[in-house]
Amino acid sequence: MPDKPSKPSSFILIGALLGALSSLALIGVLSLGESLFGFPFVPFDIFDWMARALPGWLIGTVISTMVAVIRFFQGFLPIGDISTAAKLAEQAIALLQLVAGGAVFGALLAWQAGKLKANLVTLGQIGGLIVLSLTLLVEISLGNPQLSGVAIVWLALVFIGWGWALALLIQRVPPKEAPAESPALSRRQFLVVSGAGLAVAAVGAWGFGKLFGGTGLPAVAGEPTPQPVSGEDPFGAGLTSGPAASPSPQVLTARPAPVDGTRPELTSNEEFYRIDINTRAPQLDGNIWRLHVNGLVDAQLELSLDDLRAMPAQTQILTMQCISNPIGGDLTSSSRWTGVRFMDVLAGAGVQASAVGAYLTSADGFYEFVTMEDIQDERCLLVYEMNSVALPYENGFPLRVYIPDRYGMKQPKWIENIELVAERVPGYWVDRGWDREAYVNTVSVVDTIMVDPDQGEAGMALCGGIAWASAKGISKVEVQVDSEDWAEAELVSPPLSPLNWMLWRYAFPYVSGRHTISVRAYDGSGELQVVENRSTAPSGATGIHSASLDL
Numbered sequence: 287m288p289d290k291p292s293k294p295s296s297f298i299l300i301g302a303l304l305g306a307l308s309s310l311a312l313i314g315v316l317s318l319g320e321s322l323f324g325f326p327f328v329p330f331d332i333f334d335w336m337a338r339a340l341p342g343w344l345i346g347t348v349i350s351t352m353v354a355v356i357r358f359f360q361g362f363l364p365i366g367d368i369s370t371a372a373k374l375a376e377q378a379i380a381l382l383q384l385v386a387g388g389a390v391f392g393a394l395l396a397w398q399a400g401k402l403k404a405n406l407v408t409l410g411q412i413g414g415l416i417v418l419s420l421t422l423l424v425e426i427s428l429g430n431p432q433l434s435g436v437a438i439v440w441l442a443l444v445f446i447g448w449g450w451a452l453a454l455l456i457q458r459v460p461p462k463e464a465p466a467e468s469p470a471l472s473r474r475q476f477l478v479v480s481g482a483g484l485a486v487a488a489v490g491a492w493g494f495g496k497l498f499g500g501t502g503l504p505a506v507a508g509e510p511t512p513q514p515v516s517g518e519d520p521f522g523a524g525l526t527s528g529p530a531a532s533p534s535p536q537v538l539t540a541r542p543a544p545v546d547g548t549r550p551e552l553t554s555n556e557e558f559y560r561i562d563i564n565t566r567a568p569q570l571d572g573n574i575w576r577l578h579v580n581g582l583v584d585a586q587l588e589l590s591l592d593d594l595r596a597m598p599a600q601t602q603i604l605t606m607q608c609i610s611n612p613i614g615g616d617l618t619s620s621s622r623w624t625g626v627r628f629m630d631v632l633a634g635a636g637v638q639a640s641a642v643g644a645y646l647t648s649a650d651g652f653y654e655f656v657t658m659e660d661i662q663d664e665r666c667l668l669v670y671e672m673n674s675v676a677l678p679y680e681n682g683f684p685l686r687v688y689i690p691d692r693y694g695m696k697q698p699k700w701i702e703n704i705e706l707v708a709e710r711v712p713g714y715w716v717d718r719g720w721d722r723e724a725y726v727n728t729v730s731v732v733d734t735i736m737v738d739p740d741q742g743e744a745g746m747a748l749c750g751g752i753a754w755a756s757a758k759g760i761s762k763v764e765v766q767v768d769s770e771d772w773a774e775a776e777l778v779s780p781p782l783s784p785l786n787w788m789l790w791r792y793a794f795p796y797v798s799g800r801h802t803i804s805v806r807a808y809d810g811s812g813e814l815q816v817v818e819n820r821s822t823a824p825s826g827a828t829g830i831h832s833a834s835l836d837l
């Protein structure tokens with residue numbers, strides 16, 4: 287039975303569908319251009335621009351909502367840690383935005399075609415030109431180094447060609463059903479064929495682009511050979527130095543064993559959390575990168591990575607945490623970082639007496655202010671190595687800063703410029719409503735609850751986790767089983783370093799059934815962590831963490 291004549295609304299819907307499908311092909315072509323020739327990948331750049339341009343309260347709400355949604359799905363889906371899932375979500379949203387924009391573009395063209403008052407192909411090209419203009423404004427605003435003259439020509443061909451092709455596709459779809467004897471495809475056949483063809487083109491181009499777009503690890507001239515970590519020193523404690531140096535390997539190996547299921551005391555580079563303002567990490571060339579030191583100094587400096595490596599190095603094991611980390615969240619990691627003391631770098635420039643701190647700017651447009659007090663802390667480092675290898679791109683290659691007692695929002699990555707200034711200026715996240723100081727809150731977490739295999743089902747249960755107060759240290763951890771009194775836990779002491787989290791363990795008798803374990807910690811001065819529940823914005827989450835399990 288022949289289909290009924292199309293209604294205008296259904297024709298517009300067809301245009302939207304073709305616009306969305308053609309956007310998939312557009313994504314594939316843009317990916318191919320980036321992978322083969324280094325041209326901008328527009329969907330991610332638009333998302334990054336939005337993250338910088340939208341109001342701070344909105345960005346904060348989106349971040350909190352995204353973390354909450356990810357934590358909800360972590361309960362029953364293998365979606366990985368929060369930072370990995372968040373970056374994948376950001377990238378998916380960036381691509382969906384382009385697909386949605388393509389659908390709107392296609393719907394507008396179909397609506398205009400229904401009016402039959404203009405050359406549709408010309409309108410498609412004009413639409414592509416408008417998209418190109420907006421794209422160039424975004425790329426210029428971001429200061430994208432990929433935006434060369436050749437790249438502009440490429441983008442012009444891609445976007446104007448996309449508008450032309452989309453208009454041509456819509457023009458091929460008759461607004462009413464063709465006569466039965468017409469050799470033209472029916473609308474349903476046309477959509478199946480064109481949709482399948484566009485999807486294959488998109489998948490092929492996307493996969494081909496990613497095949498040639500692997501990031502790998504940074505390679506820099508003069509990079510030292512990684513120092514091996516032996517079985518007698520599994521954490522590399524013997525490699526540490528300075529005021530935050532680790533205890534000896536012999537002392538560390540003599541400590542009580544953590545409970546099975548407690549997170550590793552040292553995080554691998556691959557598992558270290560990543561939160562920043564980019565869908566993808568900047569990939570800077572370490573051979574041409576330079577650190578510029580200027581402002582209120584006696585002599586401006588321009589330092590290469592080799593220059594920094596030639597200075598006396600300091601290595602320390604430390605914990606870093608994102609201010610957006612919820613109670614019990616995984617936006618926290620521990621690593622062994624190597625770099626040069628911030629104060630030593632500035633000593634070569636000669637800081638003038640009127641300077642109150644340093645304004646740091648990064649390759650991705652991030653910026654932050656560091657107080658002179660923090661700079662003069664001997665544990666404050668400009669870091670270029672992580673677990674004895676060059677910083678991964680995702681963690682700030684070629685240079686980032688570490689400041690004790692501050693959340694990660696105060697610690698820029700991909701640093702390019704240090705300007706000594708006479709007055710304090712707000713940082714990137716401070717401008718968006720987050721805490722100016724971002725001092726860390728004491729936190730404790732239950733990582734694991736298990737039955738002691740040596741005691742059997744009617745015997746003892748074990749629980750364990752971490753506690754952290756940054757440079758303030760941890761003096762005591764207490765555990766509450768169900769509604770019983772708080773009891774002191776055993777510390778896996780000393781920690782890997784004075785800057786790292788402390789592991790704890792606790793054994794308790796139990797009867798079969800569901801049990802809830804809560805934990806609280808005291809910092810090095812004996813002050814109890816804030817137990818009132820508080821959300822992450824603007825100063826970091828506080829509250830008691832609990833975990834429940836049927837034993």
